[in-house]
Amino acid sequence: MQLLPLLTKNKQQKLEQKQLLLNQLFSEEEQVQLVKSLPKMEDSQGNITKWINIIKRIELCIEEEQMPYSRHGQLIAEDILLLSEETFGANQALVDAFWQIRKDEERSATMQLYPVKKEIIQFIEECITYYENNHHRTSITNQDGDY
Template sequence: MNFYSTGEVAKMLGVSVRSLRYYDQIGLMSPNKKDDYGKRFYSDEDLLVLKKITILKMSNLSLDNIKKILSDITIEQLLYVHKDYLQQKIEELHASVNHTNSLLNSIKLEGDLKWEQLIPLIQEAQTKNRTDDDWNQFFDDQEQKALKEKLPKLEQDSPQVKQWINLIRRIELCLKRGDNPASEEGQIIAEDTLILSNELFADNEELGEKFFEIRKSPEKSQAMNLYPVKEEVLDFLEKAIQVFEEKVLVD
């Protein structure tokens, strides 16, 4: 039978020496052998038990609960526990990717972010949770479902999101240059916006108009956890669309 010292086991399993000693103290896992000086030696069988403990700890089980089930748990049950742990990690990684996409898209919109701007955005992304109450103020259940399915989300890395981001940046460039909403660039932006809006709300123009009215209000947009688009950007866009639609009627 092979025996391993506490230090050797710690390296083999990626467990701290302190944890191994604590397991022994609370009676969770006592090594098979100790010498006259109290030095611990672990057998291959002990290693198997420690591996079980490691897997069960991954699932956020307390040491007390692990102690209760350790001797009775089957391989199949252990695999289900490990599967749940892996699924949880996948969800956490997916959420992290979404948060990172949100920050990258924020940089595209803002041009650059300073640390004092970045930290609140990270905190918001980590705690962001749209509740039905936020949406119930403005939309019925059917409208909410349609909007949540259709609206581009900042955490997505999709062509549609990039199109809307580029649209906002183009408007900001117009504002910076002092372009009029009726200018050639302003009218191209208006047409592009209507094309994108039609893709979103082709089957429900009334919902699209209702959403845009709410979008123009900073307070209502914040209540719905929508990205804060500058008022001057929305004002430019509204005027550009108005001019464009008037020209279409004349033509």
């Protein structure tokens, strides 16, 4: 039995599952924007590095028992919102739909997204919710623009 045809078939099935999920959840225009905007692991620079650094900062907050509403958590929330705006533009519906996929391990795997631990997802949700309920974008900085 040859292993290569099995791997190729498995890869093709995963691509078909991903496309099926994309078709179910996103319009054609949104799919084009996702393909164009989402960072890819093979990218050595750009948004992928920013997202990885955010995840590392969240891991440090969790390790150091920093709460999502802490100053560090709120700076992370602001960075996530800025990076989301860079990635998705002003399309809040696309952001929300993508976030629903991101929170679901099975659907994230189907979309071939980088795996993110549940506690990271929970921290993100909590810090952004707190940020949106309590701050405006400029409220984290003081009048001189310092943190």
